[in-house]
Amino acid sequence: MDSYWTLLTDPNTQWVLFGCLLLGVASGVLGCFALLRRHSLLGDAVAHAALPGICIAFLLTGSKSMLWFMIGAAVVGWLASLCIGWVTRYSRIHEDTALGVVLTVFFGIGIVLLTYIQHSAGGSQSGLDSFLFGKAASMVLDDVLVMAGAAVVLLTICALFFKEFKLLAFDPGFARGIGMPAGLLDALLMLLLVAAVVIGLQAVGVVLMAAMLITPALAARYWTERLDRMIVLAGLFGALSGALGTFVSALVVNMPTGPVIVLSATLLFLFSLFCAPRRGLLAKIIRLAALRNRVARENVLQSLYELMERDARQGGWPEGGYGEEQLLARRPIGERVLRATLQKLGRNGLVQSREQGWLLSEAGLEDAQGLTLNLRLWDLFTMYEARFGAIVVDRDRGDLIAQLPADTRAELHELLRQHDMEPTLSKGGGSR
Amino acid sequence: MSHEAWVILTGALVASSCGFIGCFLILRKMAMLGDAISHAVLPGIVLAFLISGTLNGLPMLIGAAVSGLLTAFLVQTLHRSGVQSDAAIGVTFTSLFAFGVVLLTIFASDVHLDTTHVLYGEIAYVPWNPLVIGGVELGPKAVWMVGGTFLLALIVIGLLYKEFKISSFDPAMAVAIGLPVTLLHYILTGLVSLSTVAAFESVGAILVVAMLIVPGATAYLLADRLSAMLGMSVLVGITSAVLGYLVAAWLNASIAGCMAAVAGGLFLLAFLFSPRHGVLMKKRNCRF
Numbered sequence: 001m002d003s004y005w006t007l008l009t010d011p012n013t014q015w016v017l018f019g020c021l022l023l024g025v026a027s028g029v030l031g032c033f034a035l036l037r038r039h040s041l042l043g044d045a046v047a048h049a050a051l052p053g054i055c056i057a058f059l060l061t062g063s064k065s066m067l068w069f070m071i072g073a074a075v076v077g078w079l080a081s082l083c084i085g086w087v088t089r090y091s092r093i094h095e096d097t098a099l100g101v102v103l104t105v106f107f108g109i110g111i112v113l114l115t116y117i118q119h120s121a122g123g124s125q126s127g128l129d130s131f132l133f134g135k136a137a138s139m140v141l142d143d144v145l146v147m148a149g150a151a152v153v154l155l156t157i158c159a160l161f162f163k164e165f166k167l168l169a170f171d172p173g174f175a176r177g178i179g180m181p182a183g184l185l186d187a188l189l190m191l192l193l194v195a196a197v198v199i200g201l202q203a204v205g206v207v208l209m210a211a212m213l214i215t216p217a218l219a220a221r222y223w224t225e226r227l228d229r230m231i232v233l234a235g236l237f238g239a240l241s242g243a244l245g246t247f248v249s250a251l252v253v254n255m256p257t258g259p260v261i262v263l264s265a266t267l268l269f270l271f272s273l274f275c276a277p278r279r280g281l282l283a284k285i286i287r288l289a290a291l292r293n294r295v296a297r298e299n300v301l302q303s304l305y306e307l308m309e310r311d312a313r314q315g316g317w318p319e320g321g322y323g324e325e326q327l328l329a330r331r332p333i334g335e336r337v338l339r340a341t342l343q344k345l346g347r348n349g350l351v352q353s354r355e356q357g358w359l360l361s362e363a364g365l366e367d368a369q370g371l372t373l374n375l376r377l378w379d380l381f382t383m384y385e386a387r388f389g390a391i392v393v394d395r396d397r398g399d400l401i402a403q404l405p406a407d408t409r410a411e412l413h414e415l416l417r418q419h420d421m422e423p424t425l426s427k428g429g430g431s432r
Numbered sequence: 433m434s435h436e437a438w439v440i441l442t443g444a445l446v447a448s449s450c451g452f453i454g455c456f457l458i459l460r461k462m463a464m465l466g467d468a469i470s471h472a473v474l475p476g477i478v479l480a481f482l483i484s485g486t487l488n489g490l491p492m493l494i495g496a497a498v499s500g501l502l503t504a505f506l507v508q509t510l511h512r513s514g515v516q517s518d519a520a521i522g523v524t525f526t527s528l529f530a531f532g533v534v535l536l537t538i539f540a541s542d543v544h545l546d547t548t549h550v551l552y553g554e555i556a557y558v559p560w561n562p563l564v565i566g567g568v569e570l571g572p573k574a575v576w577m578v579g580g581t582f583l584l585a586l587i588v589i590g591l592l593y594k595e596f597k598i599s600s601f602d603p604a605m606a607v608a609i610g611l612p613v614t615l616l617h618y619i620l621t622g623l624v625s626l627s628t629v630a631a632f633e634s635v636g637a638i639l640v641v642a643m644l645i646v647p648g649a650t651a652y653l654l655a656d657r658l659s660a661m662l663g664m665s666v667l668v669g670i671t672s673a674v675l676g677y678l679v680a681a682w683l684n685a686s687i688a689g690c691m692a693a694v695a696g697g698l699f700l701l702a703f704l705f706s707p708r709h710g711v712l713m714k715k716r717n718c719r720f
Contacts, residue, residue, distance in 0.1 A: 035516075035519055038516060038518060039518075040516070040518045040519040040522050041464055041518045041521065041522055043522075044467075044522065087703065090703075090711045091653060091703055091709055091710075091711065092652070092653070092709055093649055093652065093653070094458075094461050094463075096461055096462070096463045096464045096518065097458050097461075097463040097645060097648075097649050097652075098649075099463070099464060100463040100464055100466070100467055100641065100644075100645035100646075100649075101645055101646050101649050101696070101699055103467065103641075104467075104638060104641050104642035104645060104646060104692055104695075104696075105642065105646060105692060105693060105695065105696025105699070106696075107638055107642075107689075107692070108638060108639075108642055108688070108689045108690070108691070108692025108693045108695075108696065109689070109692075109693045109696070110689070111638065111685075111686045111688065111689030111692075112680075112683065112685045112686055112689040112690050112693055113685075114686070114689075115684075115685040115686035115689065116683055116684070116685040119684050119685065120684075207471060207526070207529055208526050208529065208530055210522050210526055211522065211523070211526030211527070211530070213522075214519050214522040214523055214526070215522075215523055215526070215527075218515065218519050218523060254537055255534070255537060255538075256533060256534075256537055258530070258533075259529075259530035259531075259533040259534050260530075260534065262526055262527065262530035263527065263530050263531060263534065266523070266526075266527040266530070269523060273513075279514070281513065
């Protein structure tokens with residue numbers, strides 16, 4: 001515990017932690033817009049395109065200053081994002097292919113420049129690729145200050161243009177329609193995205209930078225349906241993974257920071273994927289199971305009701321009840337499901353176990369009567385489509401009658417009588 | 433054969449086999465899946481190394497193929513559960529790559545297999561790793577590996593040419609006439625991961641991805657028939673390998689990088705001057 005504390009109070013670790021936190025927030029926030037604009041992998045292309053930018057910056061200035069590297073990377077990264085746009089707009093190449101072409105070609109050029117520099121200027125320039133492969137632990141105060149400044153500017157611009165970016169993300173056509181400079185805003189968003197990538201490069205490296213933009217935003221998407229909340233959550237997730245990554249890599253010898261940050265973000269994503277309250281997989285599974293249960297329950301009640309109704313018209317239902325094979329013949333469902341459903345209905349007092357099988361109890365009769373009535377009304381409603389087609393109903397909602405106007409209800413009941421489809425068993429009817 | 437000839441031959445073989453398979457990736461709008469697979473094979477390779485203890489041969493191929501297929505499977509599953517496809521690709525390959533890097537630093541930090549090496553290998557060293565059977569040198573190992581996967585890809589796609597064609601251009605129809613579309617998808621991703629790992633050790637991921645996407649995209653701008661596109665992509669790939677080597681020798685820079693850059697140059701030429709789909713030609717055809 002003591003050693004943890006010294007680690008946390010170590011100023012070097014604190015800077016790295018601060019840097020990774022800011023990076024997480026900035027890329028999480030920008031990633032939301034990228035995700036909604038379906039530009040998720042753009043970050044990957046821009047990150048790869050940063051390599052030639054850094055090399056050119058070094059060739060032009062001859063210094064290894066962080067600021068020049070960032071400027072070089074940003075300019076070439078922006079150029080790359082423009083190239084992707086041009087290739088998609090002016091040829092029949094799809095966006096993903098354009099992304100791939102730009103990514104690999106820019107990175108190839110970058111490697112050419114890098115090896116050219118290494119061969120022509122001796123080994124003293126080895127710092128260039130550490131910038132690219134992510135050595136967060138080697139960040140110093142100056143680097144963190146540059147990152148912090150850039151992150152604050154990014155977040156401020158995002159806050160200022162929140163309304164515009166929101167509109168652009170959800171309905172670019174409408175944005176253009178009300179006279180917004182959509183092209184300009186799009187370019188600004190690209191520029192911010194490029195800036196976020198460039199900030200992150202030093203901490204997590206080229207390959208993993210894409211994850212910083214995609215994963216927190218995607219995780220946040222599972223928890224909410226509102227953009228403002230999603231952005232806050234994504235920033236939070238990004239910051240959390242940045243902090244986790246810094247801690248783990250500071251505690252374990254030789255552990256690289258970038259991959260741990262990305263893995264923390266992935267864990268958050270997996271947690272969201274499974275456990276989010278409405279969109280998560282567990283919630284979906286629970287909803288599906290509940291639906292299956294309801295359908296099985298209604299099927300069994302209706303089958304029993306129909307059997308009893310049929311026999312009541314011919315003099316009375318058998319007191320021994322109906323066996324499972326008769327129920328299965330009416331509505332084929334899984335045998336095990338049928339047995340479990342009957343047990344549960346028995347516990348709720350809706351069906352009674354007899355010598356040869358099952359019968360509806362009084363409460364069950366009432367329940368099944370309602371269900372059957374509803375089902376038959378649906379049948380007629382669908383049968384007379386020409387007459388009722390103009391009435392809009394929600395077919396996912398179970399009950400029909402409550403959705404209809406009064407005169408239609410009367411009409412349907414009249415039809416029910418004509419077709420001799422009225423549910424005729426009432427409670428307490430017994431065997432007639 | 434001289435040193436240069438072996439290097440150029442390796443580059444040309446990588447370019448042809450990747451370009452050939454890449455055409456199908458492009459037609460199926462799966463180009464970035466190639467990028468994803470070539471990064472995501474890292475954990476497979478590391479695990480194969482940890483289990484088998486060697487850095488080459490069959491275990492590596494199997495490990496990479498398995499993690500390549502796993503990538504394709506995860507992307508597909510996420511996509512089906514409602515994640516948009518590009519985000520699914522991004523999450524999957526970055527997670528797997530990060531996992532691979534962590535594995536590497538924990539268990540195998542003393543092995544000559546770092547991320548830099550993985551990303552841009554060194555094709556110039558290819559001739560120094562020959563395949564020796566019964567005391568006879570049979571040329572570089574990489575040539576045999578890459579050549580072998582190219583042959584395999586040619587045979588598989590040759591046998592299933594019709595099926596791949598239909599499922600690439602009209603997936604809905606392919607499903608309707610009862611083709612096993614999912615199986616075809618996984619065969620293709622299997623081929624991609626195999627050729628990635630065969631080329632990986634010698635030329636690095638970046639050249640593999642470049643050759644998977646760029647020659648195919650160039651050919652897509654030049655040809656309107658699948659067979660022509662396939663031939664064209666192989667041709668473009670070989671041209672960029674040869675020219676790339678010459679440029680690299682002239683600049684004294686990375687060979688793989690130059691091959692990728694030359695491929696980009698050829699793409700730019702096709703983008704501007706392709707007779708039917710080039711930007712300038714379309715402009716000229718508009719002006720009567």
